[in-house]
Amino acid sequence: MNKIKKLLNDFNELVMFKHSIFSLPFIFIAMIVASVETNNSAWFGFKLLVLGILAAITARNFAMGFNRYMDRDIDALNPRTINRPNVDGRVSPMAMLIFNIANALGFIVVAYFVNDLAFYLSVPILIIIGSYSYFKRFSYLAHVILGISLALAPIAGVVAVSETITLWSVLLSLGVMFWVAGFDLLYSLQDMEVDKKLGLHSIPSKFGAKNTMLISRVFHFLTVSFWLLFAINSNSGIFTYLAVLAGAIMLSYEHYLVNKDFTKIDKAFFTVNGYLGIVFFFLVLFDAIIK
Template identity: 80%
Template structure:
């Protein structure tokens, strides 16, 4: 039993399960807006399973491909895919099991979800390749998480709406923006290994400025999401809170690079949760 629990903990560490908090709120934001309220217990369960299996697939695939890179990075050398706790075959089996799980969940959601399931897996798996030849990898990661709202509205209404696309583009720039800040930690390693990232190509100052531009675009697209979805007062408060939290994130990183983890995990984690609850309140009262 202890051996099984240890292995489960290793997989948990492999995919950094707690980071699911970044995509889950935006799936349910889209589902709430599409349903104009409660969308049902079955879709709640299926939405959670879809988000987790998709993310586990993406992270597992990334860790499988990056075994050589992670072994040469002091920040990642103790990951389970490097230190021997999980074999390459175990990671591969885990990855494809989650891919199949995601497709199976999509089958139970609706026909459009099933049709889109394979293209979604291809997109979210492509991040691992892009960083080997293009600095646009940050945007690919953003697109991967940005698919969450579209998946949410497809689950509820089996359509893709304008407001869900605007919300998704906002999520894309939000994720790409904070990924730029997070990747500042690896700028020297990226240069040494010849990996393509915006920090290694454009430097620290330019990276921080690009991140600010991305986060400004986040606010713009989220604002138009609220407008096109006929959001009320609480939805506009969500935009204001997002401005304050993203500004605080950049303040932390500008002040002290050692605060990158706090900016990445804490601020962005709370942003998604607060945004979700404000949209929920907006749906209830408007």
């Protein structure tokens, strides 16, 4: 029993399960808005709730597990990541490979039970979210690829409910893309010197800390702009606009923290962005309920 518990803890650390907080809210935001549009109700049904959670978990497990599998040589040379389970032997390469295959197949099976369009998109989605692991080896646009990977969450949400892709879902997704890419830039400042040493491509290693922070601010300005366009195009109420305003305030605070002290990067990355998704979700939910 203790061995099983330890194995689960090691895999939990491997994929950093708690970081699901970044994508889960935006899947369900899209599902709620699509349900209001399609069914005149915020509730999209217990079946889609369960399938949505399973799809999000399996997709993210695959993305993180594949990244850890591909990056185990790089992580072994970075002091910040040297104690990860994929490096120190707690999770073997074979175990990671089996884990990745199981989650990829799980995601495809879940998509099959959602609807036809979800099933057809399942493999392309897996290819996109898996490609992030390669980009840092030849392109500093890896941050944007990571953003695109998480931006697929709202698209998946609207496809699950209405089996279509709407303009407002694309705008919401573009906001998520720039949000994630922007905070990944700040997080990557920690590895700027290591990336240079190992010949990895990242915006911090190519353009320096000052320009990286400027690019991140531009990305987050675009985030708020696209989320505002999402609110307009989805015919949302006042609480969705408040969600956009709350997002703008929290992103500003994130930049204040990092600009003031680089040691605050973890707080800016995990705490602020985690709360942003939760606050955004509950405000959009409240908006949908009172409609």
